[in-house]
Amino acid sequence: MKFSDINFNYTDAQEERIYAPELIDSAYVDINNITEEVLKPNKYLVHGPKGAGKSALASKLKFMSESQWDFFCDIDDMEEFEFNLLKKTSGISGEKVGGSVTVWKLLLYIRIISLYQDNIFLTDSGSTINALFSDLKKYGFLSSNSLLQVVQETSRKGLYSKFSTTIASFQGKAEKAADSKVKDPAELVEAIESALKELPEITSKHYLVIDGLDYLLRNGRGFSGYLADLIAAVRQVNNYFSELKNQSKVIVLFRDEVLALVPDPNLTKRINDNGIPLDWYDKEGKPFDSYLLQVIESRAQTAGFNKDIKYLWKEWFPVKIANKDSILFVLDSTRYLPRDLISFFRSLQALKKEPPFNDQDIFSALNSYSDWFASELSDALVGLVDENVRDSIEGIFSEIGPRFDTNDFKESLEEYGLDKEHAEKILHTLFNTSWIGNVWTKYDSPRYAWKHRRKKSVFSPRKKSVVHNGLLKSLSLR
Structure with missing residues (x-):
């Protein structure tokens, strides 16, 4: 059995049901016993x-x-x-x-x-x-x-x-x-x-x-x-x-x-x-025990791997990447959702290599994943913001940088010939779709608010905005 044998081909459940029904049968993760609920x-x-x-x-x-x-x-x-x-x-x-x-x-x-x-x-x-x-x-x-x-x-x-x-x-x-x-x-x-x-x-x-x-x-x-x-x-x-x-x-x-x-x-x-x-975020700080990592574990087991995800991760990934636990480094580039994590692993398989992966392999996979992630989040904006705004968001972020004030965003909208009067409303939508989060300092430490981590989080225009890590490479911000 090889890493390349694990099926990460589909992020659409309808296609999966048609072309890989074995994943629906044996690799489905029943988060919070939802099939009973x-x-x-x-x-x-x-x-x-x-x-x-x-x-x-x-x-x-x-x-x-x-x-x-x-x-x-x-x-x-x-x-x-x-x-x-x-x-x-x-x-x-x-x-x-x-x-x-x-x-x-x-x-x-x-x-x-x-x-x-x-x-x-x-x-x-x-x-x-x-x-x-x-x-x-x-x-x-x-x-x-x-x-x-x-x-x-x-x-x-x-x-x-x-x-x-x-x-x-x-x-x-x-x-x-x-x-x-x-x-x-x-x-x-x-x-x-x-x-x-x-x-x-x-x-x-x-x-x-x-x-x-x-x-x-x-x-x-x-x-x-x-x-x-x-x-x-x-x-x-x-x-x-x-x-x-x-x-x-x-x-x-x-x-x-x-x-x-x-x-x-x-x-x-x-x-x-x-x-x-459907909330996949690990609130306990134990990612290897989370439902989200079970998505990868169950697919690996369907392909013949008989170890749990914690041991598989140790065999596949370095312990640290950029001075951060590798598991958190990868997850912070996602919205803590199955589709995102599967897409990252699909990008890893596209390297045509077998584990263990080194730091450069992870960066290469994340670069490819970032382009997919930007397209995915752009799709999430359809109907929520004006199409002219949606088409300009990537360019605006590329210019104002990974961290910015609300006024910076308003000025950039104006430069693009867009309606700056609705800037805060647009930022609220970007926050709700995980394009951005809020960041501020408390007790000399940075604090973050992300919608995909806490459902009740609300965007604050008075705090700085920070672009999602998964977008940085695609938007040339890293």
């Missing part, structure tokens, strides 16, 4: 920064469902979801009672019910469930395998008058179908909920995982209200299933920065009551 009825909002492993969790749940007879799971990627179709789905006039919360509920119910088709214990259990399938299939709903397809189907002209037949069938009132005209999705939701009540007890788990909501930011923040309605709808749908003692559930994956944009006065309560945070 997410099974709790009240836990459905998984959140963390970009690269924290949200999609990896979705892949793991999907993989688990393939080997458990009583677990059915599907993933909906919202990258291409057409949010503008929600208005068309809202009823004949576009904006009806309940708004997009009701529309989301309709879409979610249809998608969950589509999962029931794979459960032979349900399909063989009697006529009630089969009648429901038959009614929904009649108009093509159960042929849809994503929320995008469902919303496209339900937004078609004239569908509501057709769906009235389905409602009548649910309610055993077929004779009224010809005269019924449905003007609001709320009636459809009520009909589906009534039908769900009549189903036999459902003890198998049926989970829909919603991923890819980050892509909403590509079109700006205009659709953030739809996300607030989505969270409200998921809560109502999940609560209804719980009331029925039905193990069905919708799980939503949110990036922290996107979640922060959601205009919901109850968001903090939702996060506290229903959220599961």
Whole structure:
């Protein structure tokens, strides 16, 4: 077995699920027993920064469902979801009672019910469930395998008058179908909920995982209200299933920065009551015992290494690099996230060498990694700052240096022809996405604040800003 045999090829969990499923099976790190935590009825909002492993969790749940007879799971990627179709789905006039919360509920119910088709214990259990399938299939709903397809189907002209037949069938009132005209999705939701009540007890788990909501930011923040309605709808749908003692559930994956944009006065309560945070930072000061280093250890063990990460690190790396423990030297170039650390190890493998690595090897790998890191953090700014600002950030930092005052940043924005009036707001965003931290002196020692180390950290424009170590080489600051 060789270091080059360890699979660090993928930082995207979807690609990993397709091309390296063995990593999902045997190398997944179950941080804080999240695969158990997410099974709790009240836990459905998984959140963390970009690269924290949200999609990896979705892949793991999907993989688990393939080997458990009583677990059915599907993933909906919202990258291409057409949010503008929600208005068309809202009823004949576009904006009806309940708004997009009701529309989301309709879409979610249809998608969950589509999962029931794979459960032979349900399909063989009697006529009630089969009648429901038959009614929904009649108009093509159960042929849809994503929320995008469902919303496209339900937004078609004239569908509501057709769906009235389905409602009548649910309610055993077929004779009224010809005269019924449905003007609001709320009636459809009520009909589906009534039908769900009549189903036999459902003890198998049926989970829909919603991923890819980050892509909403590509079109700006205009659709953030739809996300607030989505969270409200998921809560109502999940609560209804719980009331029925039905193990069905919708799980939503949110990036922290996107979640922060959601205009919901109850968001903090939702996060506290229903959220599961993905926080990989080692607060105990024992990196070799952390979940983050288990990511590397588990991949090494999958490749045949039978030692723990602490011993492997000693075999692979020098004890000190630049007068600092090598483990801290490397980790300080990351956001303490799996994607970052995997990317660094991929850069190490690109050297085409086997351990032990010397200082120069580490510097070479970090140089390559720094370019990837700059691109990754630039992607994290999409939709959060103006595109002209995003395109200029690297140039601005290269000129003002690794440590700077807020006024320095304002002046640089002005030199680039950008709006300096929003400088502090931009710096807050850069802080929240880990481009920068704060640094100050206390008791003759430097103190630092980083969002990726402490979630509650808040940027202070009165303190100096410091550029992340992982960016220094790419920005020619080292």
